[in-house]
Amino acid sequence: MSEFIKVAVDAMGGDNAPVEIVKGAIEATQENEKVKVYLVGQEDAVKAELAKYKYDAERVEVVHASEIIETAEPPVLAIRKKKDSSLVKALTMVKDGECDAFVSAGSTGATLVGGQLIVGRLKGVERPPLAPMIPTMTGASLLIDCGANVDARPSMLVQFAKMGSIYMENICGVKNPKVGIVNIGAEEEKGNALVKETFPLLKNCPDINFIGSVEARDIPSGMADVIVCEAFVGNVVLKMYEGTGAALLKKVKQSMMTNLRSKIGALLVKPALKETLKEFDLEQYGGAPLLGLKGLVVKTHGSSKHGEIKNSVLQCVTFKEQKINEKIKEKLSAVDEADL
């Protein structure tokens, strides 16, 4: 059969579906000829969008799914009931090996739950973490876990550290990535019960380059490449990043409009400022992988435009080519045996 890397795309998920989703998926096939996309969703709507583009018909397929899971629906219930939804159908294609990966801008909850229930975990993986890239002063770091497993146990955080290291090294090309655990102080004795218990486990883990505690203050400066935390804390980190950034930029813009002098200054500064702030845009890095599944599930922002969808699909290619799941399986089951 073909050697295509096959990505199922949730054509109906997200604020801008299907328009931006279809556009991004097509762009991915244009940029990389190894990609084949399966646009899963309501056939008429998807085909109407497809009609706008020229594309290699061999590498774009439409898979009809009549239902849509809405963001507000309780995830478990939605997945059980809506068997003919784009999300359930696409995840089933990954489970059955018809596709290598799945990309969705739809319901985060349903994507996380569906990933675990339908695709299933790799052997040895306790819990699959959601791991977005966040921009820093020096590049970008992987935040793992940012929302999949609240109240995680120490052993899970150790697995997050390992999976995150594999991802950063093989997908982002960071040699021997620095791993830090989010903490409320730099000293080893600081922290809550979870961090205190996890710290020595990370310290004694031979597979990772553990640099110790990272205070939240030092995350944006790029102190660690892999930032390990429990999902509640990770979500707060990510959302504070977005919220503080948005508020501060609004303030900067307001200040530039206060008088004529600053308005003129703003006109002069604008191009350079825009360029710089692009580097700090969370969305440029594409979606967040849900690591440790038998296949790849990538969750992109609900507000994703075609660029983020394209990047997310292309990310699946690297993931597959770099054999990330094989590497995770190897590292995580090796440890299981060592633990016996």
Place this chain on the structure above:
Amino acid sequence: MSEFIKVAVDAMGGDNAPVEIVKGAIEATQENEKVKVYLVGQEDAVKAELAKYKYDAERVEVVHASEIIETAEPPVLAIRKKKDSSLVKALTMVKDGECDAFVSAGSTGATLVGGQLIVGRLKGVERPPLAPMIPTMTGASLLIDCGANVDARPSMLVQFAKMGSIYMENICGVKNPKVGIVNIGAEEEKGNALVKETFPLLKNCPDINFIGSVEARDIPSGMADVIVCEAFVGNVVLKMYEGTGAALLKKVKQSMMTNLRSKIGALLVKPALKETLKEFDLEQYGGAPLLGLKGLVVKTHGSSKHGEIKNSVLQCVTFKEQKINEKIKEKLSAVDEADL
């Protein structure tokens, strides 16, 4: 006796002690004639600083303390061993009723531990939270708890909500302050075990204006006046605020230096920008009170300059005049009885 409001100031605590501490304390006495400060620290050093200023000798007293607790020292041990430290001596003065309040820019750990061990909790208070003000798009919110009690229980968070409401209403003049709990989604069923257990307690609490979950993304926009969270999360919120702000401003400055055009623009924009960013400076609000003690303990930034020290001392006056502790005692013990 005098009707002065008596504030013990840790003259040896913080990066800029005793220079900035003494200066700030004197300024507080100059700005409000009800204030009497007790400068606790090494007599020679403090007196050398005092010699620089004109002040009302009746309202400035030096209390000798030979030892200094360093930031890196383990708090409990330091407090037990260094009986003649400025921190232990000053806290003892609050405990004995010689002073109404204590202000320190020194070790956070020692201040928190000392506050509880030496000054002691008000009747009915389970744990005293540390509650700084953080700037928002619409003013400022109280973040409670930002570092005193990791792994707190739900009943403690309910007390934080009540104490925070009293503080915001009486110190900051916010009528019927909106109380939100930091969460990873807006829906009631979202959250970790702690938040899920705390949510209905807050919802059914008659003393507060509970508005539900607040996602971290909405904290900087000023969605809630009182932001309730467990200390680990609160610390992450506060430090992400600082870290993201600093990183983003550095980027903005860099972008303004990229070429001649933007350099000229920067010169024009600078005054307005500086004015706006002052509003977003965490330090302008003075120190963070440790609420629920028999007396007031205020922790200011380690890097505090005289302005923050002055504001923190003056904050003690409002605290005393508004009878915050009496109000806390009333609310918290009333509930204790209702619970029986």
